[in-house]
Amino acid sequence: MQLSNDRFLRVSGVVKTYGDYIALRAVSLDVGKGSSVALIGPSGSGKSTLLRCINALEEISDGTIEVGDFEVGYRRAGHHRRRLGASALAAQREHVGMVFQSFNLFPHMTALDNVMSGPLLVRRESVDTARKKGMQLLERVGLGSKASSFPRQLSGGQQQRVAIARALAMDPQIMLFDEPTSALDPETVQEVLNVIRDVRDSGMTMLIATHEMEFARHVSDTTVFMETGQIVEQGESSKVLFSPETGRCKRFLAGLTGQPA
Ligand code: ADP
Numbered sequence: 001m002q003l004s005n006d007r008f009l010r011v012s013g014v015v016k017t018y019g020d021y022i023a024l025r026a027v028s029l030d031v032g033k034g035s036s037v038a039l040i041g042p043s044g045s046g047k048s049t050l051l052r053c054i055n056a057l058e059e060i061s062d063g064t065i066e067v068g069d070f071e072v073g074y075r076r077a078g079h080h081r082r083r084l085g086a087s088a089l090a091a092q093r094e095h096v097g098m099v100f101q102s103f104n105l106f107p108h109m110t111a112l113d114n115v116m117s118g119p120l121l122v123r124r125e126s127v128d129t130a131r132k133k134g135m136q137l138l139e140r141v142g143l144g145s146k147a148s149s150f151p152r153q154l155s156g157g158q159q160q161r162v163a164i165a166r167a168l169a170m171d172p173q174i175m176l177f178d179e180p181t182s183a184l185d186p187e188t189v190q191e192v193l194n195v196i197r198d199v200r201d202s203g204m205t206m207l208i209a210t211h212e213m214e215f216a217r218h219v220s221d222t223t224v225f226m227e228t229g230q231i232v233e234q235g236e237s238s239k240v241l242f243s244p245e246t247g248r249c250k251r252f253l254a255g256l257t258g259q260p261a
Pocket of ligand 1: 018021023041042043044045046047048049050209
């Protein structure tokens with residue numbers, strides 16, 4: 001099923017194996033520019049693996065992934081397709097922002113330095129430019145007053161908001177969120193969800209692996225249900241979350257506590 005006429009992210013027949021284990025089984029997914037897609041499904045269904053493949057953190061075993069005008073992990077010259085080297089992969093990754101469950105901030109750097117690190121080290125922006133943009137982003141996520149704090153001095157929700165600001169600092173073309181609220185205390189979940197919603201409202205193309213069905217309903221246009229490395233059902237979020245067609249998706253949603261209201 002095509003999710004939009006404007007296919008900005010194109011995942012085609014992607015297979016990912018770990019030894020004999022097949023984590024992704026010919027996954028195909030198109031996402032239009034500015035769309036927001038929730039990935040749901042049981043633990044181990046391949047959501048995180050799919051996001052990691054889109055960010056070239058994992059090398060796919062078969063298929064192709066294209067973001068905008070580039071093919072993730074590869075360079076094409078005529079009929080030849082070559083795996084990119086480490087520095088070219090890193091350059092590609094600049095365009096794909098990723099937010100992890102466990103924040104992954106640099107512990108020895110302040111919040112501002114974390115946000116400035118990509119623009120300074122990868123994009124070679126000037127310190128003044130990187131600082132100005134870093135402060136703007138910290139203010140955008142409500143943490144202007146925490147610029148000098150180290151990650152250990154921040155709550156989980158605040159750390160995750162810094163991580164989102166850090167990803168945005170690279171002006172990504174797409175943002176991937178891998179269970180962004182799973183490691184948070186319940187009282188800080190909402191502040192992170194509000195920031196993610198703000199990113200969505202800015203027109204960012206987003207994929208969010210989440211177990212927060214209420215959030216999936218509010219932030220995503222489309223929901224994709226995965227199981228055993230396959231997309232089992234996808235469509236408008238209101239449809240998939242409230243009246244799924246497949247028995248597998250129905251059973252998954254029925255087994256959750258805190259279903260969408
Ligand atoms: P989800 O995000 O839906 O919980 P994952 O994508 O993390 O699922 O995992 C999908 C499957 O792939 C799981 O069975 C997991 O154990 C397996 N897997 C993920 N990463 C690796 C790895 N590096 N080596 C071996 N198996 C892995």
